[in-house]
Amino acid sequence: MAAAHTVAPSAPSSVSLGPAVALSCRECGERVPLGPVFACASCFGPLETAYRFPDEDPQALRRRIEAGPASIWRYAPLLPVPADVADRPNLNPGFTKLVRAGNLARELGVTGGLFIKDDSGNPTHSFKDRVVAIAVEAARAFGFTTLSCSSTGNLAGAVGAAAARAGLRSCVFIPHDLEAGKVVMAAVYGGDLVGIEGSYDDVNRFCSELIGDPLGEGWGFVNVNLRPYYAEGSKTLAYEICEQLGWQLPDQIVVPIASGSQLTKIDKGLRELIALGLVEDRPYRIFGAQAEGCSPVSRAFKDGHDVVRPVRPDTIAKSLAIGNPADGPYVLDIARRTGGAVEDVTDPEITDAIRLLARTEGIFAETAGGVTVGVTRKLIAFGQLDPSLTTVVLNTGDGLKTLDAVAGGPTVVIRPSLEAFRAVEL
Amino acid sequence: MAAAHTVAPSAPSSVSLGPAVALSCRECGERVPLGPVFACASCFGPLETAYRFPDEDPQALRRRIEAGPASIWRYAPLLPVPADVADRPNLNPGFTKLVRAGNLARELGVTGGLFIKDDSGNPTHSFKDRVVAIAVEAARAFGFTTLSCSSTGNLAGAVGAAAARAGLRSCVFIPHDLEAGKVVMAAVYGGDLVGIEGSYDDVNRFCSELIGDPLGEGWGFVNVNLRPYYAEGSKTLAYEICEQLGWQLPDQIVVPIASGSQLTKIDKGLRELIALGLVEDRPYRIFGAQAEGCSPVSRAFKDGHDVVRPVRPDTIAKSLAIGNPADGPYVLDIARRTGGAVEDVTDPEITDAIRLLARTEGIFAETAGGVTVGVTRKLIAFGQLDPSLTTVVLNTGDGLKTLDAVAGGPTVVIRPSLEAFRAVEL
Known part of the structure; x- marks a missing residue:
């Protein structure tokens, strides 16, 4: 990753992402303001979201969560999302069985x-809906209009679907030789789907270049410059x-x-x-x-x-x-x-x-x-x-x-008759 | 359908399926005891479940439902299922978004x-999980040990999965030339999957014959002899x-x-x-x-x-x-x-x-x-x-x-370079 991406960009000075108050470096602990950055400017360590959590009686907080929606948004007080997140158009993932x-x-x-x-x-x-839903809120907060990612399948579908519901443009990059099923799902949501002649690693490297280029301006890459939120x-x-x-x-x-x-x-x-x-x-x-x-x-x-x-x-x-x-x-x-x-x-x-x-x-x-x-x-x-x-x-x-x-087929194939079925040993 | 299937079988005399009290003919209104029958003995009309619903204040009933599980079992008081249905091993379908x-x-x-x-x-x-879950409870009530159906896809998967969770054997009949994806899903749950050389109508006719035959003894066909519950x-x-x-x-x-x-x-x-x-x-x-x-x-x-x-x-x-x-x-x-x-x-x-x-x-x-x-x-x-x-x-x-x-593919396929991407019109 290029050093240019590790400095804080010209993000809005006061971003409202609920209890999230800063990004902090997992390695050296250095703090930077919330923004679309993912690596520490001092030591290149990964940045992660730091919070100021509600000072609330645990019983009361449990009840508040239990009364919330049947999705990850019941935990909004503990996530880097605005308090009204459940009212915004999104896929409302989570609270799976x-x-x-x-x-x-x-x-x-x-x-x-x-x-x-x-x-x-x-x-x-797939679980990717959880991480993408958080990235969508970060993308909105930072004023991004295109949601993007590199993916080998699950993430492509999750980004395409989430962007469609949220009213964002999407542009997803995949290796050109993915399985047809994953390609169909990634394409159906109507965003741009770009096949890259190369491996997943090549796709990743290309996305990192794109973030530093004017071509990628206004783009939130969920698993790159939005990664501290996404994760x-x-x-x-x-x-x-x-x-x-x-x-x-x-x-x-x-x-x-x-x-x-x-x-x-x-x-x-x-x-x-x-x-x-x-x-x-x-x-x-x-x-x-x-x-x-x-x-x-x-x-x-x-x-x-x-x-x-x-x-x-x-x-x-x-x-x-x-x-x-x-x-x-x-x-x-x-x-x-x-x-x-x-x-x-x-x-x-x-x-x-x-x-x-x-x-x-x-x-x-x-x-x-x-x-x-x-x-x-x-x-x-x-x-x-x-x-x-x-x-x-x-x-x-x-x-x-x-x-x-x-891959597998029927146990047996028979003519539609009782005699044929009687002859079968199941 | 043969007349033999329209008479009440030797079902348990007192079956406990919650508020369900009888089967009644949709055409002539005739009532018969709960059992694995699907057609009226008098007029051959379809039988459906008749209920005695709880005599409960609507507000209280609403609250009881709202406090129930996030599945169709929150409506157990209105369904032909035992009151403790949510505690039995089943797929807990429903309450979808x-x-x-x-x-x-x-x-x-x-x-x-x-x-x-x-x-x-x-x-x-698919919605088939809803109907199959009810059929599983009827199958248990009537002492069936094999769950079966004719299907072109969704139902086969739903029956295979539901039987696996419930600990029942399953044997599902499909046209032999179904799409590979549906066959794989129908087969993966480990039940027997029988391909029939013929159309879906042929499969259906075969299943009707099987119900009247000793070969089909102990078999609950969700969409035939369990249909009044299933539906x-x-x-x-x-x-x-x-x-x-x-x-x-x-x-x-x-x-x-x-x-x-x-x-x-x-x-x-x-x-x-x-x-x-x-x-x-x-x-x-x-x-x-x-x-x-x-x-x-x-x-x-x-x-x-x-x-x-x-x-x-x-x-x-x-x-x-x-x-x-x-x-x-x-x-x-x-x-x-x-x-x-x-x-x-x-x-x-x-x-x-x-x-x-x-x-x-x-x-x-x-x-x-x-x-x-x-x-x-x-x-x-x-x-x-x-x-x-x-x-x-x-x-x-x-x-x-x-x-x-x-079926569709990427918008465009390019080499992993900014130059190549710059040349693309999205």
């Missing part, structure tokens, strides 16, 4: 309560899980790792709930899940390293295929601090876990959900995940978007 | 408030729309027509809310929407006929492609009684309407949603739908399942 997975628990031998946080219930059927959307997964467990922390939580941002923000969300007195402070363990074909964080965890060595991804779990995960080191910190772990599964194990979840709970997950369920099974077998404790496993996407992973 | 469609309203010139009831938010992304699930669309409008009837509602069951049950639901005092009694209009390539009800409506002449379907709206809709005559009654209409749109109009809804509201509908949005636009143009009144349009499915309808 926390499914008690009794059948799966029996198969895996989990006795302490097993839950799937099923984010396929979001408007475009906060993942905190809502932590909030919802705790509220849905009756304002309790889960003992164990299994989270997929792409850039690692989601896992670090879930940890941030849990710590905020503790600090605010909304849940009782007790230990929790966070586990990270990767595909073996893109497992740099898992490898570093197992090798006891603090540094994550980039890899070239080769896995069916394309939504997790980031070879150089920006938040990898933070993930390692969190897994070690909380007594969790990072583990990976092979592509066949991913497919098998997708089928297991579908067969036991009627949830058709995308490959990322196969990764978390598969890793959960492995962690139990290795004795790293305690089956007697309450465990929450994230499914962040929808099987309809990754059909190839489980 | 009622989206205020401000952008679409501006494009269509609707000033009275335009809403999309977006059932793509259900667990398997009631569509009432919840009416309940939710009114509750989400602040316990008000919509002035106008646009509903897709396949068998016509959904539209008749929505009307039933609205009348129940009026009878129970949950909404104020005032006129409402119900409009039916078909694809031109399968528009027998629309034709009968326009021709002033009471009888619906079967057609051979030929449309991209496959989930609505029922050429001989069983509830067609009831639909005609309701459209005429309420001052509504039945209209149809061509396949290109369907595709265009899918894109319109996506572009304005960020909702990616399946072809059935293109039909309702397209018909709404047409009804406004023809002066049959009053744009100054509150209007609710149903989207009953998900665009990810009918990608071919809107």
